[in-house]
Amino acid sequence: MKVFLKHSLKAVVFMAGLLVFLIAASAILLPRNNREEDWKHDVQAHGILAEPENTIDVLFIGDSEVYSSINPLRIWQSYGYTSYCLSASKQRLWYSLEFFNMAMRTQQPKIVVLETNSLFKAFPAEDSMMHSMDQVLPVFKFHDRWKCLKFEDIFRSPQYTHIENRKGYRLYKESDPADIEGYMEESENVEYISFLNKIYINIIASTCKQQDIKLVFLSTPSTMNWNMRKHNRMEKLSEELGTDYLDLNLAHDGFSIDWEKDTRDKGDHMNYFGAEKVTAYVGSYLNSTGILVHHEEKAICKAWNKALKTFTDDVDKWLSTLAASE
């Protein structure tokens, strides 16, 4: 017994020492800025770190459907609300939660819009475990930063300077028509959401409740990813959680997707034209909630108007070239 206790004590001390080293390594390897050369991954979403504190009203969270369909600058243009797309390609819910937590450290959004495509994308428990470890000890996430580590970084505290002008939205100009046969065909069946995904949805939902944030589910149009089975599940889930649910795959007044023109990849994602329609509908919904207030602050207006002007100039130039070529 004495020997066992001795060995156990040694193991505990060894693990404590290892923890100290891991904490030190985490502190050294943590990115000091949110620029591409520092962060390496999903720099558009991490742009929110450089947004002034408590200036973002709405967070749009989800996979590539979000950054293809929602343009925060247009919402700003129409209503004066600030929003941000926290989305990455093939984003799973564990990553959505990470983005959500990251944003909540500096922002106090009033509405969180969770795009529903990723809710049905199961992921292995391995990813969830790794993500949990990342959160406690960032060395597991940023270990590869040894490649770009500078000596002076070790003594510098993080300063996030990279502001994303498009607020996480990505502009896609190309069109590739979709085949809509069988799209949103009637069905009584209900799609399955994995156990792990349900846990993550509940975490996001309960955090929103605690922080008095309105949670909304949004299904952006996608002939490839959406169907009635998923819609039925989301109806039930939104009922259970008491949230609003917008499914833009179904017909709505004044909203219609032209599947010949509005998709960039055969119905998988929206292009610029589709995003304009989705954003207009979502903007109008946000306005109808009565929760948001038009921003009047000078600094915010200046920054967002500048970003909007850069965007509209780019788009107008492209649209005029397009019109000329037609």
Place this chain on the structure above:
Amino acid sequence: MDIASLFLGGSGSVMTSFFSLTFLIAFLPVSLLAYAVVPHKAKKFVLLIASLVFFWLVSSVLIVYLFLTILSVFLFGKWLDKIQRTMKEVLSKTEKEKRKEIKQGFVHRQRMVLLLAVILHVGLLLTLKYSGFFADNINSLLSLVNAPFEIPVPKLMMPIGISFFTLQAVSYITDVYHGLIKADGNILRISLFISFFPQIVEGPICRYSQTADQLWNVKQIEYKNLTFGLQRILYGMMKKIVIADRLDPMVKAIFDEPNNYHGGIIFLGAVCYTIQLYMDFSGSMDAVMGIAEIFGVKMPENFERPFFSKSVSEFWKRWHITLGTWFKDYIFYPVTSTKKMKNLTSSARKKLGNHYGPLIAGGVALFCVWFCNGLWHGAGWNYIFFGMYHFVLILGGNMITPLANRFFKAVKLDPECFVYRLFRIIRTALLVVIGELFFRSTGLMSGFGLFGRIVSDFSFSGLNSELLKKLSIDPQDFIIIGITLVAVFIVSLMNEKGISLRDKIAKRGIVTRWCIFYALILFIIIFGAYGFGYIPVDPMYANF
């Protein structure tokens, strides 16, 4: 949702890698804890339950193949045992003159039982693993003769590790047949021997006499076994995660689209693939050995520094050793010991002498071994070519040995001098790399295409930072791979000289010991190829 998934069947497929978090921080600790807390008599059952749960989590309903194999092995063993006991009884009551005749009858019956068992087990493996390959080739032949029909190509689900546990099953039945071991009357012991979780994914291919009793008479976890086992797992992890997985994107890029690259780059890809395969497989084996060591089980080693080999023949005695010895014991020797082969050897010996005489029968047996070896690795002509390539190299090596010795004598060259030994090591490594080029290629024709490109267009032009970016690798990756390879080389050199690094470390003071372990753990965590930007790489031999 099917019933299997309700009970998490197949949900742990990621655990085929012993370096996955699910395995390392969930499955293994839970198994160890359960093993440690139960009374001594129950420990073996904990191991058995852990092994079956592991296989269930990895393979789901395909566990039925494992159960069938265990049941079949048990019953065939009993059957052979019954014949052997009856034979003894009958022979003891028979007159001496009639014994030979009666014995022959029993031996024939035993042989038939063995044949049936082998056909069943190997047949199942052939059906699951190769029916698609055979059907494809038959259809190709049919299309050549313009046949108006083709046979359907079956797509069968194959449980992980079947190539390994089938060989263990066959070895058990054959050993019972030869009387090397007694048939086991305890199906649970056989179950543990076949299904022990560290070995079932990638081996080593153990014999009943090597591990069955060790597993059944397991010990308490000892401090030394625990620490040594963990050290070995860490060492394997370094080989797999820092070297093999870091090389993976580059190897994949080159072999997926070889037409984009000059011969020099393809050669570099083949070298990197050979390193990747070795580090991946031997790293996983280190984990297997380490886990078994924690439970107090000593498994047969699968690698003994193969890249120190001076000939291809020696290489295969050091690489995937348990597969090599399996083929030697269950194919090579049975072929050479047949009456016809013995006659052939003795008549050839008279005509060709003591060196070349036995080479004819040996060559036939060697051909069988390498044909099976190639086919065992995969259902494809490139794998069969891979086997034949080594057959030719080994047989050719045997044939020229006397000539080479005479040459050395004539020119007064000491074949044991350092420079010549180094030359032989490099030459062997090059021959192995060429073999691996065919092994990794997507088909035989593709393999020849790649080899042709290396010969006709051996150029590294275009090897710049742009190309490296395209290959998803950068100079810093090469630096880390290089440093780690040097570390592995030093450890291998020490092992080759019979020095145990773990024993050496154990003799050091606690501060030095812990500093070494902290450095190794941090090295793996910081320089490992995992997480963001990396796709997890399954253990390479789990697919064979």
